[in-house]
Amino acid sequence: MSELLRLITLQDSNTRMVLLGTGALGLAAGVIGALAVLRRRALVGDALAHAALPGVCVAFLVFRERSLPLFLLGALVFGVLGVLTMNAIRRFTRIKEDAAIAIVLGSFFGLGIALSGIIQRLPSGNRAGLDGFLFGKAAGMVQADVTLIAASSALALFGVVALYKEFKLVGFDRAFAGSLGWRVSLLDLILMCLLAIVTVVGLPAVGVVLMAALLIIPGVTARFWTDRLAPHLALAGFFGMLSGLIGSALSAVLPAPESSLSRGFPTGPLIVLVAGSLFVLSLLFAPRRGLIARWRTARRLQQHIDDEHLLRDLYELQEANTPATLASLTARRTWRKGSLQSALRRALANADVSDRSAIFTLTDSGLTRAVRVIRSHRLWELYLHEHAGVAPDHVDRDADLIEHFITPELLAKFEAQLALGDGDALRTGAALGVPLSLHPPGSSTSEARP
Amino acid sequence: MPADTPPTTGIAVEVHDVTVAYHRKPVLWDVDVSFPAGSLAAIVGPNGAGKSTLLKSILGLLPIASGRIEVFGKPLAQVRDLVAYVPQRESVDWEFPVSVFDVVLMGRFGRLGWFRRPSRADRDAADAALHSVGMTEFRDRQISQLSGGQQQRVFLARALAQDATLYLMDEPFAGVDAATEQSILEVLRTLQQQGRTVIAVHHDLQTVRSYFDFVAMLNLHLVAAGPIETAFSADNLKRTYGGRLTLLDEVTEAVRRGGTLPRSP
Numbered sequence: 232m233s234e235l236l237r238l239i240t241l242q243d244s245n246t247r248m249v250l251l252g253t254g255a256l257g258l259a260a261g262v263i264g265a266l267a268v269l270r271r272r273a274l275v276g277d278a279l280a281h282a283a284l285p286g287v288c289v290a291f292l293v294f295r296e297r298s299l300p301l302f303l304l305g306a307l308v309f310g311v312l313g314v315l316t317m318n319a320i321r322r323f324t325r326i327k328e329d330a331a332i333a334i335v336l337g338s339f340f341g342l343g344i345a346l347s348g349i350i351q352r353l354p355s356g357n358r359a360g361l362d363g364f365l366f367g368k369a370a371g372m373v374q375a376d377v378t379l380i381a382a383s384s385a386l387a388l389f390g391v392v393a394l395y396k397e398f399k400l401v402g403f404d405r406a407f408a409g410s411l412g413w414r415v416s417l418l419d420l421i422l423m424c425l426l427a428i429v430t431v432v433g434l435p436a437v438g439v440v441l442m443a444a445l446l447i448i449p450g451v452t453a454r455f456w457t458d459r460l461a462p463h464l465a466l467a468g469f470f471g472m473l474s475g476l477i478g479s480a481l482s483a484v485l486p487a488p489e490s491s492l493s494r495g496f497p498t499g500p501l502i503v504l505v506a507g508s509l510f511v512l513s514l515l516f517a518p519r520r521g522l523i524a525r526w527r528t529a530r531r532l533q534q535h536i537d538d539e540h541l542l543r544d545l546y547e548l549q550e551a552n553t554p555a556t557l558a559s560l561t562a563r564r565t566w567r568k569g570s571l572q573s574a575l576r577r578a579l580a581n582a583d584v585s586d587r588s589a590i591f592t593l594t595d596s597g598l599t600r601a602v603r604v605i606r607s608h609r610l611w612e613l614y615l616h617e618h619a620g621v622a623p624d625h626v627d628r629d630a631d632l633i634e635h636f637i638t639p640e641l642l643a644k645f646e647a648q649l650a651l652g653d654g655d656a657l658r659t660g661a662a663l664g665v666p667l668s669l670h671p672p673g674s675s676t677s678e679a680r681p
Numbered sequence: 682m683p684a685d686t687p688p689t690t691g692i693a694v695e696v697h698d699v700t701v702a703y704h705r706k707p708v709l710w711d712v713d714v715s716f717p718a719g720s721l722a723a724i725v726g727p728n729g730a731g732k733s734t735l736l737k738s739i740l741g742l743l744p745i746a747s748g749r750i751e752v753f754g755k756p757l758a759q760v761r762d763l764v765a766y767v768p769q770r771e772s773v774d775w776e777f778p779v780s781v782f783d784v785v786l787m788g789r790f791g792r793l794g795w796f797r798r799p800s801r802a803d804r805d806a807a808d809a810a811l812h813s814v815g816m817t818e819f820r821d822r823q824i825s826q827l828s829g830g831q832q833q834r835v836f837l838a839r840a841l842a843q844d845a846t847l848y849l850m851d852e853p854f855a856g857v858d859a860a861t862e863q864s865i866l867e868v869l870r871t872l873q874q875q876g877r878t879v880i881a882v883h884h885d886l887q888t889v890r891s892y893f894d895f896v897a898m899l900n901l902h903l904v905a906a907g908p909i910e911t912a913f914s915a916d917n918l919k920r921t922y923g924g925r926l927t928l929l930d931e932v933t934e935a936v937r938r939g940g941t942l943p944r945s946p
């Protein structure tokens with residue numbers, strides 16, 4: 232508990248430093264990763280991260296010391312080598328991109344694991360701290376490491392700000408960018424370099440296995456909240472930073488697994504879990520795009536349709552002098568389970584319908600609304616019948632699918648087209664402007680609704 | 682400025698003995714055609730005839746295996762600011778997080794060059810272009826909310842914002858509604874009246890004669906090119922669309938005679 236307090240109050244200078252490093256890293260990874268996702272290059276980051284592992288091992292085998300700059304140099308060289316191999320496979324063979332990524336990612340990672348096995352058996356092997364590169368170990372970072380990570384992240388962010396307009400156009404429309412005389416492949420190369428830098432400096436904190444997740448998830452999460460590029464990138468950076476901060480803070484308070492060689496819980500999984508949680512929260516709760524918002528919109532629409540159906544049925548039963556009971560209403564159409572009852576409840580609450588000993592009648596306000604609904608339904612029916620050549624016995628069903636979306640302007644157009652008011656088609660309810668139904672009342676059970 | 686003195690006479694685009702190949706398979710074979718400046722020109726031909734490839738070659742988007750292309754008598758690199766491009770609508774991701782206005786503003790990026798931000802004047806030019814295709818009310822919409830016809834108008838507006846002298850368009854009428862087709866045609870005619878040149882890949886043979894005044898008929902090689910009145914003949918159409926149209930004629934003839942198709946030996 233006291234450790235948590237120490238962490239939150241940032242008393243420990245080492246914790247402060249680690250948080251600064253992972254925060255900066257998350258910010259840059261979020262922004263660059265979002266661009267890579269938009270450019271359909273997300274998995275390049277994954278291949279790059281995995282391919283970097285043998286680079287770290289080779290750097291240790293050559294220099295025989297634990298030095299982050301040297302490790303990262305090795306990682307960068309092998310990461311880029313991996314990406315180049317991938318491009319070569321794609322270019323000179325018929326192998327598709329996903330397979331090429333899998334080949335490179337697997338082979339390089341396998342080589343890295345084999346090399347680290349050799350290193351562990353060396354007398355100096357334990358000092359290499361290679362286990363940190365698999366799943367990340369932010370706690371092991373020293374001042375110089377954090378400076379390196381922060382500087383690299385700043386460089387990547389500066390690149391995005393300077394070339395924002397260019398990345399935007401190339402991401403959206405390569406061919407058009409090329410027609411302006413821009414060197415699209417050079418811009419792609421710059422983006423890949425920025426991606427490589429961020430990926431490699433992220434390895435000590437997040438690890439080769441999960442680095443791609445920190446690149447990809449924040450950008451995808453941000454898309455739930457905005458549909459403009461600048462806010463999209465800013466949000467991706469924010470979510471990335473939040474993941475880095477919370478994830479590394481958690482790793483500092485959680486007890487380390489017994490098998491672990493050094494202090495602290497692996498950071499990578501925690502950072503990625505935070506990022507994943509932010510994704511799930513956004514997926515569920517984001518306004519408009521979130522699942523719940525979309526479900527509620529769909530439900531409101533369904534209720535609106537049910538309400539209009541009820542009003543129409545009540546009106547048509549009244550037209551045929553049949554008492555509207557639960558049974559006669561149920562018989563008129565295929566209601567979803569409970570939907571008639573809830574539509575009735577809403578209509579009663581709204582005082583559109585009155586309930587006299589289980590016989591339902593439209594009130595004045597209900598009648599006004601029912602007339603509006605039925606007018607658009609029948610005008611649309613007439614229009615379909617006269618202008619679209621739909622047979623009368625099919626009209627009701629076709630009308631049903633569209634009528635709930637008819638606007639007053641459209642209605643006015645139907646009236647003009649159908650030249651209503653000459654008497655013939657309008658017997659019942661003519662005073663209210665309601666044309667007669669094309670099919671006998673009560674025969675509308677042919678309606679099928681999903 | 683390109684808009685002040687558009688070259689209305691002479692040759693807008695000269696394609697000289699051009700061959701283009703994908704993976705060593707030729708997709709354009711020894712094409713030789715000159716599009717006159719100030720014309721409203723159509724490129725027609727069957728699917729896979731190399732229509733888009735010809736357009737992309739003129740724009741320098743594809744490497745040419747042999748031959749040479751000049752725009753207003755110069756290599757493209759020297760006159761790139763005079764050229765606007767409308768790619769096929771399907772070539773981009775319409776889920777990309779940008780607004781209609783953002784896309785139209787991209788038409789100004791060519792004259793800006795790298796690193797520089799669009800100015801007030803650029804934004805005004807984009808708004809004017811949006812207005813001239815009747816899309817002002819959609820200015821702040823996200824592009825995924827547009828219909829096919831509206832997407833095409835946005836692409837056209839982006840090209841208008843380029844304020845170019847030569848417009849190269851890849852199927853500007855593909856998959857649009859009748860109203861959009863008419864308003865696009867109006868825009869193209871206005872461009873022509875302003876002395877600009879329009880070259881469009883076109884797929885609807887019915888409207889070639891009424892929309893365009895120059896045609897290049899393509900089927901890997903150039904079948905015919907010239908003013909509509911002379912070049913767009915039944916004979917050339919048959920040669921462009923090859924076996925298929927000929928076969929169609931045979932079928933029609935067979936049906937007319939009430940018989941069956943002659944059996945192949």
